[in-house]
Amino acid sequence: MPRKGRELPLHELSVMSQVADSIIRLAKERQAIKVENVHIQVGELTFLVDDQLQFAWEIYTKDLGPPLEGAVLTLERLQARGSCPACMYSGPLKVVEFPESHFSTPVLDCPECGAVVEVTEGRDLIIRDIRLQVPDVEGVTEDV
Ligand SMILES: [Zn+2]
Structure with a gap:
């Protein structure tokens, strides 16, 4: 399965394997003949890399065949x-x-007071939308 080089x-790979499984399950439930598009939101704190997610997606969509084959992944x-328990700040982390390495990362210090904030968003990968092609309504896609 994996490519060389x-x-x-x-x-x-392990994340996208789970995503692929749940989409296939859903497609079967809806008797879809094809999964057209999958829209996924990737939280900054998952530290998943877009390129790598696309790469893993390509592997699974090819290997698993229909209905997943050829499905487009939008990230x-x-x-x-x-939110900060000390000063009640609520917002982006x-x-x-790190300009030298062209790298930036969210940290847990409160931007207002420096206390440790509680993360409310950005830890998850969310399947936002799936477009399926269902045979009895030909040419019509269904938003899930
Ligand atoms: Zn604070």
């Missing part, structure tokens, strides 16, 4: 948010940048 993104980043 590229290191396999194990985290992304959207979801900003990490939190503070982001620390």
Whole structure:
């Protein structure tokens, strides 16, 4: 299954395997002949890499065949948010940048007071929308 010459993104593979399983289950329930598009929101704090997710998706959609074969994956980043128990701040997490390595990451220090915030958003990967082709309504796609 894996291609040669590229290191396999194990985290992304295992996540996308679960995503593929649940989409296939849903497609079967709806008797879909084809999954057209899957829209996924990826929380910043999942530390999943878009490229790697797409790569893993390609592997599964090819390997598993219909109805998943050829399904397009749309990824959207979801900003990490939190709330501070000390000063009641609520909003996006503070982001620390490392310009030399072109890397930035959200941190848990409250942007207002420096206390540790509780993360409210950005930890999850969410299947936002799935478009299926269902045979009895030909050509019509269904939003799930
Ligand atoms: Zn605070």
